[in-house]
Amino acid sequence: MNQGFISNRIRTLRFHRGEMSQGELGQRIGVTRQTIAAIEAGKYSPSLEAAFRIAQVFGVPLGDVFQWEENVFR
Amino acid sequence: MSNIFDILLTMRNNPLLENEDLKMPYREQTAWLTLIAMCGTFGPYLGICEAGLVPDAPLPNLRQMAVLGAAALVNMIVLGIGHLVLFTRYPIEAKTPMDERERDIMRRSVNAAYCVLLAGILYVGCVMPFTNHGWAIVNATIFMVVIAEAVHQGMIITNYRS
Numbered sequence: 354m355n356q357g358f359i360s361n362r363i364r365t366l367r368f369h370r371g372e373m374s375q376g377e378l379g380q381r382i383g384v385t386r387q388t389i390a391a392i393e394a395g396k397y398s399p400s401l402e403a404a405f406r407i408a409q410v411f412g413v414p415l416g417d418v419f420q421w422e423e424n425v426f427r
Numbered sequence: 428m429s430n431i432f433d434i435l436l437t438m439r440n441n442p443l444l445e446n447e448d449l450k451m452p453y454r455e456q457t458a459w460l461t462l463i464a465m466c467g468t469f470g471p472y473l474g475i476c477e478a479g480l481v482p483d484a485p486l487p488n489l490r491q492m493a494v495l496g497a498a499a500l501v502n503m504i505v506l507g508i509g510h511l512v513l514f515t516r517y518p519i520e521a522k523t524p525m526d527e528r529e530r531d532i533m534r535r536s537v538n539a540a541y542c543v544l545l546a547g548i549l550y551v552g553c554v555m556p557f558t559n560h561g562w563a564i565v566n567a568t569i570f571m572v573v574i575a576e577a578v579h580q581g582m583i584i585t586n587y588r589s
Contacts, residue, residue, distance in 0.1 A: 379526075384526035385526050385528075387528075387587070388526050388527070388528040388529070396589065397528050399527070399528075400527050403527060
């Protein structure tokens with residue numbers, strides 16, 4: 354199995370949307386602010402549905418928000 | 428030279444830190460409340476029983492029952508007041524349904540607590556009747572429930588913090 358992890362650009366995308374707060378993003382996709390913080394920090398991988406909702410809020414394809422990073426150290 | 432109070436004052440006046448970053452999630456607070464209430468009431472109860480302060484009289488042993496009733500009552504009062512205070516302070520968070528991460532945390536913590544409870548109840552129900560009787564079995568059951576609940580709430584807290 355390929356070793357890797359999911360990275361995301363949510364922090365950058367929030368910045369480009371006028372410094373949208375984690376709370377506001379969470380409200381728009383139906384999760385708590387803490388969950389957005391956990392997703393941003395890579396501590397929690399959201400469901401596919403939540404991931405699509407996040408991409409929809411920013412108006413970008415899913416691949417622009419989440420990326421699969423190969424772990425070269427393993 | 429800044430000391431800890433200056434740093435705290437700066438943090439307190441810093442608008443960036445005045446957001447919710449420093450606030451504990453509502454469900455973590457309720458987990459702490461349940462854990463503290465459980466350990467703070469049934470812990471002393473089990474300690475009193477273990478120390479032999481309540482005489483091991485034949486069933487129904489009303490003194491023992493009264494002590495257990497008092498522990499349960501205090502537990503209910505602490506939980507009731509605690510939840511009321513939390514609900515009053517954070518009404519929106521209290522009414523907000525759990526999101527997918529919170530449900531995931533809940534599922535994992537319940538699974539772990541179920542295993543602990545199952546092992547405990549198997550011991551209490553299948554082993555202890557051959558060696559013990561009466562209140563010893565009752566108290567062992569309460570102990571297993573407290574341990575399972577501590578695992579449940581402890582895992583919720585740990586998962587919210589990791």
